[in-house]
Structures are given as C-alpha cells and as structure tokens.
Amino acid sequence: MINFQFHMPTRIIFGPGKLNELGTTPHLPGRKALIVISAGGSMVRHGYMQLVQTLLAQNGAESVVFDRVQPNPVLEHVTEGAALARAEGCDFVLGLGGGSSIDSAKSIALMANNPGNYWDYMPGGTGGRQVPPNPALPIVAIPTTAGTGTEADPWTVITREQTREKIGWGNDSTYPALSIVDPRLMLSVPPRVTAMTGMDAFFHAVEAYVSRARQPSSDLLAQQAVSLITSFLPQVVKDGSGVEARTMLAWASTAAGLCESLSSCISHHSMEHALSAYYPDIPHGAGLVMLSVPYFRHLTRYVPDRMVDLAYFMGADVDAMPAKEQPLAFVAALEKLIADIGLDDLTFSAYGVKQSDMPKLAKNALETMGGLFNLTPTQMNERVVTEIFEAAYR
Known part of the structure; x- marks a missing residue:
C-alpha cells in the first residue's frame, strides 16, 4: 500500500x-x-x-x-x-x-x-x-x-x-x-432500481477495499461509501423523496466510483458480467446481489482482517462475537442489508438461468474479465468459480 x-x-x-x-x-x-x-x-x-x-x-x-x-x-x-x-x-x-x-x-x-x-x-x-x-x-x-x-x-x-x-x-x-x-x-428513481443501483455502488467500495490494487485514499473512500450506503439505502428505498438522504447516496456512489479509479473491482464483477452477458435482462446490481453472499463467504478466509473492517463499517457489533467468527460478520451484515432493501427475493431461476449453465458462466468470467481475477486476494480457478455460481443458484 x-x-x-x-x-x-x-x-x-x-x-x-x-x-x-x-x-x-x-x-x-x-x-x-x-x-x-x-x-x-x-x-x-x-x-x-x-x-x-x-x-x-x-x-x-x-x-x-x-x-x-x-x-x-x-x-x-x-x-x-x-x-x-x-x-x-x-x-x-x-x-x-x-x-x-x-x-x-x-x-x-x-x-x-x-x-x-x-x-x-x-x-x-x-x-x-x-x-x-x-x-x-x-x-x-x-x-x-x-x-x-x-x-x-x-x-x-x-x-x-x-x-x-x-x-x-x-x-x-x-x-x-x-x-x-x-x-x-x-428523486424520480423507483425503489427497486434505487436498491439495485445502490448495491452496485456498495460492491464497488467493498471490492476496492479488498483488492490487491487498494491504496490509502481508496480505503478511506470505501469506508465512507460502505457506511453511508448501509445507513441511507434502506431509508431511501422506503421513502425516496428526501433530498438529504438522496444526496448522501449520491456522494457514496461517486466515492465508490473514485475507488474504482484509485483501486479496482475484483472478480465478483467478472462473474456478474458473465451472468448478464448470457442473460441481459438481469440488472447489473441484481446480478451482483445474487452472487454476493457465497462469493464473499469464500473470500473471508483469505482476507479476514479486511472483512472484519467492512463489518465495522456496516455498524455490526463485531466485538460481541467470538474471535474466530468475526470475519463472517460482514456476510451476516450483507444478508441483513439485502433483506432490508427488499432484494432477498432475487433468484437466478426467476430470470431463466439454468443450473446447468454454471460451468460455462465460470469459463466466460475467466476468459473475458480475467484481469480482475489477478486483483482478487486469492487465486480462483474454473472449479472454484463454478462452485460459487452453484452456491448462488436458487
């Protein structure tokens, strides 16, 4: 760094x-x-x-x-x-x-x-x-x-x-x-679109924070973006008429964009690109949400300290957990955020994705956006990527 x-x-x-x-x-x-x-x-x-x-x-x-x-x-x-x-x-x-x-x-x-x-x-x-x-x-x-x-x-x-x-x-x-x-x-963006686009910004910040390309300035921006989105996205999904809350989300999104310039996204985005390349009706934010829990659960073992940080940024009571469980606090907080904004009903099958597609999606992700795998804080081969796709399938 x-x-x-x-x-x-x-x-x-x-x-x-x-x-x-x-x-x-x-x-x-x-x-x-x-x-x-x-x-x-x-x-x-x-x-x-x-x-x-x-x-x-x-x-x-x-x-x-x-x-x-x-x-x-x-x-x-x-x-x-x-x-x-x-x-x-x-x-x-x-x-x-x-x-x-x-x-x-x-x-x-x-x-x-x-x-x-x-x-x-x-x-x-x-x-x-x-x-x-x-x-x-x-x-x-x-x-x-x-x-x-x-x-x-x-x-x-x-x-x-x-x-x-x-x-x-x-x-x-x-x-x-x-x-x-x-x-x-x-102010005119509907709740569901607000939720999906907000989660795109959220994952830009999260991925930049764990990326091999991270740096001190991107870390600070990622911390703020994760905290703001966790706080304000559920509010705005419930009532999008408030200019102040919309402004906080707008800044979080721009801050997360700066993270993409100063650090980088990682293979979570590569995998979503493969998914929506085959199924273009899947909104990008929805695809990221559907992949996120198994993806970051896999990553937890490789960057546990960073995952603990992210859980703190989301306001999780990490200190109340046993030390060995603390890295998973981010995954729990992520699941709660997804539920709070009403996106826990998203499923691959609702978009027509077939379970048999998982191997070809993994291959596509590695071939078309392989550069982001190089910035992921662990090596991920085709077998591992396929397993994450399969774990995300509902």
Missing part, C-alpha cells in the same frame, strides 16, 4: 441544484454535444433531456440526441452512436442517465475519434487487444442514479451480443472531463 499512483482528472460539480451550472460553466469541453440517453424514455418523461439541451444552448453549445441505449449496452449501439457523432460534427459526448448511458457515451466518444470496430480495442475474450491510436472525444457525465460511479472513473462496460461477452475497459481519455452530480435528478 505504500506504492501507488493517484490519478483522478475529472472535474466533479456536486450537489442539489448543480445541474444548472451546465448553462454557465467555463469548463464545457466543446461546442456541439452528442447527448446519449436510454431507449426507455425516462429522460424525456422527467424533462431532464430537454433541460440539459436548454442549458447547453445557454452555454453556447448545440446538441444532437442518441436514444438507443439498452440497460446492458451493446456493441451495435456504440457503432451507431459513433457514426452519428461523426456525421453531425459533434466535438464532445454527454452521457445523461444511469450507468448504461454514461458507459455508452464513453465508448461512443472513443469510437467517434478512432478507426475500426470498438471490439478491436477490447483486452479480453475475442477482443483485438489493440491500442486506440487517438483519445476519445471529451466526455461529460450527468448521472441520474446513485449506483455505478461511472462519473468518477474511466471504465465503460459493453456487451458483444453475438459472442455473449460483457467486458469492462477504459483508458485515460475515457475519464469524463466534467461530471455534474445533482441528487435532485435521482
């Missing part, structure tokens, strides 16, 4: 009402934006997209809208979005919405300024492992969920449907140049 790099180039404007600064900030990175939103229509229904266009115009910027993004973004739409950005002469890309829209904006920004196919640059699976010759167009991120933290990291996750590969990637140019985090935009 005494050898590390600290690199965080994104300017973050944070706080309720801060979206209005899009209309006045001198840090807008261009004059014509491709606005990337989901195909679901929520950004239009809530008026967020129209407001962003108005604010950009106030700041002297034109805009074009790309509205094809799916909950699990796909390669085809990255290609389409990049072609639109080039055809319209856009000089920056603005992601508005959840992690899917912002991740897509990052990938579109890369391909708007580079030749070939996006998959040429993927480092795993069937990816071409090439280095992009040019940086991405500048990116602006405006999240409307408290979950992915993608506003504070360079990572973008895209699925290649033909081969069922869901791969995370990023470089220095895919950090947003500017992120505006306005918790008021999150």
Whole structure:
C-alpha cells in the first residue's frame, strides 16, 4: 500500500441544484454535444433531456440526441452512436442517465475519434487487444442514479451480443472531463432500481477495499461509501423523496466510483458480467446481489482482517462475537442489508438461468474479465468459480 499512483482528472460539480451550472460553466469541453440517453424514455418523461439541451444552448453549445441505449449496452449501439457523432460534427459526448448511458457515451466518444470496430480495442475474450491510436472525444457525465460511479472513473462496460461477452475497459481519455452530480435528478428513481443501483455502488467500495490494487485514499473512500450506503439505502428505498438522504447516496456512489479509479473491482464483477452477458435482462446490481453472499463467504478466509473492517463499517457489533467468527460478520451484515432493501427475493431461476449453465458462466468470467481475477486476494480457478455460481443458484 505504500506504492501507488493517484490519478483522478475529472472535474466533479456536486450537489442539489448543480445541474444548472451546465448553462454557465467555463469548463464545457466543446461546442456541439452528442447527448446519449436510454431507449426507455425516462429522460424525456422527467424533462431532464430537454433541460440539459436548454442549458447547453445557454452555454453556447448545440446538441444532437442518441436514444438507443439498452440497460446492458451493446456493441451495435456504440457503432451507431459513433457514426452519428461523426456525421453531425459533434466535438464532445454527454452521457445523461444511469450507468448504461454514461458507459455508452464513453465508448461512443472513443469510437467517434478512432478507426475500426470498438471490439478491436477490447483486452479480453475475442477482443483485438489493440491500442486506440487517438483519445476519445471529451466526455461529460450527468448521472441520474446513485449506483455505478461511472462519473468518477474511466471504465465503460459493453456487451458483444453475438459472442455473449460483457467486458469492462477504459483508458485515460475515457475519464469524463466534467461530471455534474445533482441528487435532485435521482428523486424520480423507483425503489427497486434505487436498491439495485445502490448495491452496485456498495460492491464497488467493498471490492476496492479488498483488492490487491487498494491504496490509502481508496480505503478511506470505501469506508465512507460502505457506511453511508448501509445507513441511507434502506431509508431511501422506503421513502425516496428526501433530498438529504438522496444526496448522501449520491456522494457514496461517486466515492465508490473514485475507488474504482484509485483501486479496482475484483472478480465478483467478472462473474456478474458473465451472468448478464448470457442473460441481459438481469440488472447489473441484481446480478451482483445474487452472487454476493457465497462469493464473499469464500473470500473471508483469505482476507479476514479486511472483512472484519467492512463489518465495522456496516455498524455490526463485531466485538460481541467470538474471535474466530468475526470475519463472517460482514456476510451476516450483507444478508441483513439485502433483506432490508427488499432484494432477498432475487433468484437466478426467476430470470431463466439454468443450473446447468454454471460451468460455462465460470469459463466466460475467466476468459473475458480475467484481469480482475489477478486483483482478487486469492487465486480462483474454473472449479472454484463454478462452485460459487452453484452456491448462488436458487
């Protein structure tokens, strides 16, 4: 932990009402934006997209809208979005919405300024492992969920449907140049989506805390994110109308995104990517929740001190437990949190996952996102990964 790099180039404007600064900030990175939103229509229904266009115009910027993004973004739409950005002469890309829209904006920004196919640059699976010759167009991120933290990291996750590969990637140019985090935009998020996205942020922080890439600054941010999410996520799931509680969750999500920049996720995310690559109807946060208890129970024996820390961060009465049981306090606290936010009803079988799929999911996780296994604090082979998938199956 005494050898590390600290690199965080994104300017973050944070706080309720801060979206209005899009209309006045001198840090807008261009004059014509491709606005990337989901195909679901929520950004239009809530008026967020129209407001962003108005604010950009106030700041002297034109805009074009790309509205094809799916909950699990796909390669085809990255290609389409990049072609639109080039055809319209856009000089920056603005992601508005959840992690899917912002991740897509990052990938579109890369391909708007580079030749070939996006998959040429993927480092795993069937990816071409090439280095992009040019940086991405500048990116602006405006999240409307408290979950992915993608506003504070360079990572973008895209699925290649033909081969069922869901791969995370990023470089220095895919950090947003500017992120505006306005918790008021999150007041409209439904309880179940709030719960799932909140748990995505939770696991970003937890994984960063046990990762081999951890460092002192990521540890501090992870501690705060875990504590805030444990305290505020059940409250917001019960009543999402409070700006103060939404603000605490928004900061926890951004802090967890910073953890992804300064430390890293581990193989828990690799396994979920395999799961939702085969079953794209599974929300990312739901997949993480369904895998989490057996995954972290397995990890407990390898990083017991870190697991005890995490239990403390969650407010567990660790000192009342026998010493040998204390590392499992985190798993118990995790199960309680999942129940408190109403996600203990999630099952693989409800999404159509077959028990016979477990070996191929394990193989996919290791082949497509093997890099995160290298950052996991123990070696995990195909047999171990299969066993964790099987233990998670209900």
